[in-house]
């Protein structure tokens with residue numbers, strides 16, 4: 001198991017992280033040193049392979065029993081410091097960080113890279129029926145740009161606070177049509193996408209066959225109740241589940257599962 005605990009040196013002088021940022025900024029031209037951190041992040045920096053032009057990484061931090069928050073929506077913090085740093089690094093490597101409306105409602109997050117050197121990504125909030133008010137932090141002026149994505153038939157102006165509104169088709173099974181959304185984001189230059197949660201949003205990308213990679217951090221916590229990490233149609237047999245290979249990395253006391261999905265879709269979602 002690779003050990004990618006946060007370095008003891010100040011993050012600003014971590015040479016491996018600096019090399020990864022250079023690699024990102026130079027479109028893959030700058031060399032990457034052999035290192036567990038490189039093994040973890042190089043696939044995130046690979047050129048998008050899908051026809052929609054996007055490389056999409058989903059990520060969740062869950063308890064051992066598969067919960068991402070308590071039933072009342074409290075999720076800070078399931079993972080430890082290493083997982084928080086990992087999350088901020090993924091933000092820094094990607095063009096956009098994507099979250100569902102439920103996460104904005106519960107957490108009112110900033111979605112910036114406060115814990116590591118590197119640029120803050122464009123923030124993309126998926127709110128199908130445009131139920132969120134404009135007072136959440138991501139919609140106020142002063143931070144990185146924000147896109148509010150709602151359904152084509154959702155009412156309202158083309159701005160939402162300081163955010164720009166992008167309209168996308170609905171999915172027949174609820175929420176937005178993720179396959180239709182990806183080319184719309186790519187056309188705006190948002191090609192490397194970090195889907196940071198919550199569980200329903202990551203599950204909708206998974207069900208649509210739109211995840212190239214999945215990072216799941218498992219923390220040594222049992223809740224016994226709460227909001228689930230993954231929600232998919234019911235599988236009748238174990239064989240109906242999605243089976244895959246994974247690489248394991250230590251993040252302090254947590255374990256990170258790095259899964260190459262290559263846009264695989266669970267059998268129950270075909």
Ligand SMILES: NC(=O)c1ccc[n+]([C@@H]2O[C@H](COP(=O)([O-])OP(=O)(O)OC[C@H]3O[C@@H](n4cnc5c(N)ncnc54)[C@H](OP(=O)(O)O)[C@@H]3O)[C@@H](O)[C@H]2O)c1
Pocket residue numbers: 059060061062067068069072073074075078099100101102103104105106107126127128129131132174175176196197198199200201202227
């Ligand atoms: N541990 C982690 O890694 C992690 C990461 C992120 C978030 N979280 C936690 O996950 C929870 C949220 O996850 P989630 O799976 O419930 O949702 P989510 O994926 O963040 O958001 C998607 C869902 O939010 C719905 N929604 C719920 N309340 C809403 C409201 N008041 N206004 C607008 N839309 C609303 C959306 O409706 P539509 O069906 O209309 O689209 C959609 O079903 C929060 O408690 C957050 O703290 C944990």
